[in-house]
Amino acid sequence: MIIFDSVSKTYEDGALGLKNVSIHIKKGDFAFVTGASGSGKSTFLRLLLKETEPDSGKIYIDGNDITALKPSRIPYLRRKLGVVFQDFRLLPSKTVYDNVAFALIITQTPKNEIKDRVPEVLDLVGLSHKHLSMPDQLSGGERQRVAIARAIVNRPPILLADEPTGNLDPDMAWEITELMEKINKKGTTVVAATHAREIVDKLQKRVITINKGRIVRDVECGGYGDD
């Protein structure tokens, strides 16, 4: 599903991103990407989202070479990648329902379909009862759940999470992780960059560790390991 082929990236100010990284994440995988700050894990996600370009190498998503993608096609790529951020990034002036529905509106989904799918995902994340609340009325965990709902309502093949539990307390963090696992069991490939040692250890999924731009560890079922 996701292939990195000898990808390197160095930033303009000289900071190292990735150095000759090759990874293959299969469809349906659940992979944690770990590493210290500045190790290159955020670069990994940014390259997938086309926020930045690699200096060399190729990146394939679902068989397509995204390194050759035209800027006008980027939005369509991102719709295939459900993204969840550490700071939730909900639209503050919209209700929970509208925040989730927004992801469908931008793909010009017919109204009746929206009416079906939004409640479906809200139910999945357990927030049906709060569909009219505004983001500032929700707890951190609830906000992240809305973000996840929004990320998956378009039924993307991949769910990317950038420190999804970073702003949450341990209980909520675990709830969110469980939710992601639930989604993964339904067939979505999940890639989550994280610092949360306990969660990685507890879940025992594939762990890819990046240090100073290189992959230092790639285990199928592993714990957080050493940084």
Added chain:
Amino acid sequence: MIKSFLSGLSYSVSQAVDSLSKNKLMAFASVVIVNACIFAFALSLCIIINISYSLDKLEKSVGIELYLGDTPTDEQIRSLKTQLEKIPHVSSVTYVSAEEALEKAESMWGAQSLEGLKEGNPFPRSFELKVDGIGSQKSVLAAVEALRKEFERVVANNIIITETTTQTTTLLTTTTRETTTQTTTSLTTTTRSLPYYYIKPRDRVASGRAARAVTTTQATTQATTVAPLGLPTPGIKSEAATESTTMYIPDVGADGYIYKGIEYISHAGLLTDTLIALDAAVKTIAVLVTLLLGAIAAGIIINTTRLTVMLRKNEISIMKYIGATDWFIREPFVIEGLLIGFVGALLPCALCALIYSRLYSYFNTSLDMLNTVVMLKPTGELFAVVTPVCLLLGMGLGAFAAYGATRKYLKV
């Protein structure tokens, strides 16, 4: 495809309206700013259009008047009219008879004030020429001058100046014992009788009545003394008078020549030149001021829009991460800009129109004596132009500014 475009548009419109209603204060501030800018622009536009209008009207009213003498016949005048009409750039030639001129004067100053004129109608016949554009004034004038000389030769063909020369010679013989002296005195008198109009002003007698004749006298005296030889003869006077008549045809157009056909040409030469210069200057200034105000309005509106978009940059970036296309994100902002521009421009136009219509009616009632110099365009006509221009400017700037401002934050 059209259906999806329309549904997308209706979404954007609803988003724009929603956003404006949620940020009422900001929207209000933006509208007020556009109001101010467009108001200034509209005012200057009104002033400029009116100045141009006044100048145009003034230019068209400037004309050339030809005052005719008493000599030309009706036939000659008719043919003159045809000739005048043929001059390029002459838009109209109107004949004003003496009676009509008198009526005009009477209507302007009252019949009573004209009663003192004893010689009947003193007003000459005249032609009023209108020129189609002020730039052609000079060329028409030159053509009229040329025609004046032609016409003069036609009219003055039968006038003859008579010159009579009389020469008198007197012979006087004086004899003394020793000598005989013969003195010959010759007197030449030339009388030139001229019609009044041909006499140069300085030759005219101070009392105002002309000398009907100009007489020049030349006397020569010759004395011869001879020694007494023959018989003395007492003084003999002999007279020899020679009369010669020479006919002159007047030299038309020479210095000091006084015309009998077209006596006087009146044209507002200085006014014309002034108007031509003024016209060009005013039109240039008009364009510059308008452009300047438009640029200022543009700058202010663009800046304001940038601020409002900047305040929502987080929203924009979130939308981009989720996979919204640039246009999808941009459209509501552009529509917001259009709406603000529309409302922002409509109000000043309405206000301006109101003020202007008051001014217009005041101008045409209380100040109508100024009508000959300054003319105002009717309110409806003026705002049929000003309103669309302002609306276009406001909406155009609003949309353009929104487009430009969002571009910056769409780079994710």
